[in-house]
Amino acid sequence: MSVNVSMTVNGKPVSAEVEDEMLLVNFLRDHLRLTGTHVGCDTSQCGACTIHVDGVAVKSCTMLAVQAEGSNVATIEGVSDGETLHPMQQAFKDNHGLQCGFCTPGMVMSALDIVKNNPSPTEQEVREALEGNLCRCTGYTNIVRSIIAGAKEMEAS
Amino acid sequence: MEAFNYRKAGSADEAVSTLASAADGKFLAGGMTLLPTMKQMLATPDTLVDLGGASELVGISRDGDNLVIGAMTTHATVAGSAEVHSAIPALAALASGIGDPMVRNRGTIGGSIANADPAADYPAAVVGLNATVNTNKRSIAADEFFVDVFETALADDELVVSVSFPIPAKAAYQKFPNPASRYAVVGVMVAQTGDGVRVAVTGAGPSVFRASSFEDALGGNFSASALDGLSVSADNLNEDIHASAAYRANLVGVMAKRAVAAC
Ligand SMILES: Cc1cc2nc3c(=O)[nH]c(=O)nc-3n(C[C@H](O)[C@H](O)[C@H](O)COP(=O)(O)OP(=O)(O)OC[C@H]3O[C@@H](n4cnc5c(N)ncnc54)[C@H](O)[C@@H]3O)c2cc1C
Ligand code: FES
Ligand code: FES
Secondary structure (H helix, E strand, C coil): CEEEEEEEECCEEEEEEEECCCEHHHHHHHHCCCCCCCCCCCCCCCCCCEEEECCEEEEHHHCEHHHHCCCEEECHHHCCECCECCHHHHHHHHCCCCCCCCCHHHHHHHHHHHHHHCCCCCHHHHHHHCCCCCCCCCCCHHHHHHHHHHHHHHHHC | CCCCEEEECCCHHHHHHHHHCCCCEEEECCCCCHHHHHHCCCCCCCEEEEHHHCHHHCCEEEECCEEEEECCCEHHHHHHCHHHHHHCHHHHHHHHCCCCHHHHHHCEHHHHHHHCCCCCCHHHHHHHCCCEEEECCCEEEHHHHEEECCEECCCCCCCEEEEEEECCCEEEEEEEECCCCCCEEEEEEEEEECCEEEEEEECCCCCCEECHHHHHHHHHCCCHHHHCCCCCCCCCCCCCCCCCHHHHHHHHHHHHHHHHHHC
């Protein structure tokens, strides 16, 4: 069966006819061509697909597109201000918080969620809050540094 | 994932009647277990009935000496609830240790207990605190609810509506988490309740169970040292790449002592 879904993605209203079983991540990537949101696993463990739905961080591989009907969705593509990186993105760049970059969109979306709930997190709090985001390259140290630096920058600006 | 029909129920009653009209339907709560299972083709329902629109299934309230949590209440909501923190802090702590923030933002108490994963955390709270599971048909006592691996007393068409936790005098939960998933290799809830000390163990066996020798010892002397020399049998305990049955049996004692000390 297919169903019509409408939602707001990065501030723009979108609607489309999708199969009932379409995952939200596939809707974003295949229908909307927003390929910044990645898929790194099929067990809901890696967090590469992390986005915000109605202001809350979720794994878009573990939600159906129809479940986001009427929601406000934010993906990595909506984070920067045009060519100007968001302070959190800039912090990842400045602190060598990425290597291959595959996990990075999910890391940044989680980072923004962490800071929203806790504007100046400690290193331990950041590490615990990153439980659902896996990185195969960096060893996490520079990601944690980036998030703490990004949080400071966001508080200052 | 196999094709299926998606139906969104606007109420608990509508969810039950929609499921009844499907040949092989399933309720969809947070989807954090069901959707990955379907991706791996381990479940192939023809209909998913989304409980996300049934607002009466969400919420936390006090009912006399009980804390009542709606089935669709997320782990994040329980972890952050002032009501839960003041009534049963051990329950808020347990919820805050489930999986990761994104799992806690979607996963629900009803989905967790209906799923009855042997390594899930909530079963230890339901049994340890002697909760009652309220469904659309009846009320089920904790000791009757969990039956075996992924098996509960629920009928296929039965909906968990809420879980009612009697507020204990003291309680604490300690788990030895799997470092990758955070599921319990072993988790133990110890509680001083209206009907004595209860010790519920998850992760170790096919289903949550009570350590009755521990309960007896703690009933006489509520201190970690009362458990010295006591152990649970490793017979029939789970064995996998994470831990042998003997290791799990030992962990039950260690986690129980830590929980008593944390009470
Ligand atoms: C990466 C990861 C890590 C996790 N770590 C942990 C952990 O550390 N500890 C832990 O305990 N759990 C963990 N979980 C599981 C998580 O807590 C799930 O949220 C939970 O097991 C299922 O809840 P759900 O709301 O997502 O249910 P769903 O996946 O939607 O449903 C699960 C099952 O329950 C049925 N069901 C759902 N709601 C009801 C209802 N109200 N009445 C009757 N049947 C119902 C469904 O039909 C389905 O069969 C983890 C999951 C993931 C993906
Ligand atoms: S793709 Fe791995 S958690 Fe979503
Ligand atoms: S930078 Fe390569 S996976 Fe994280």
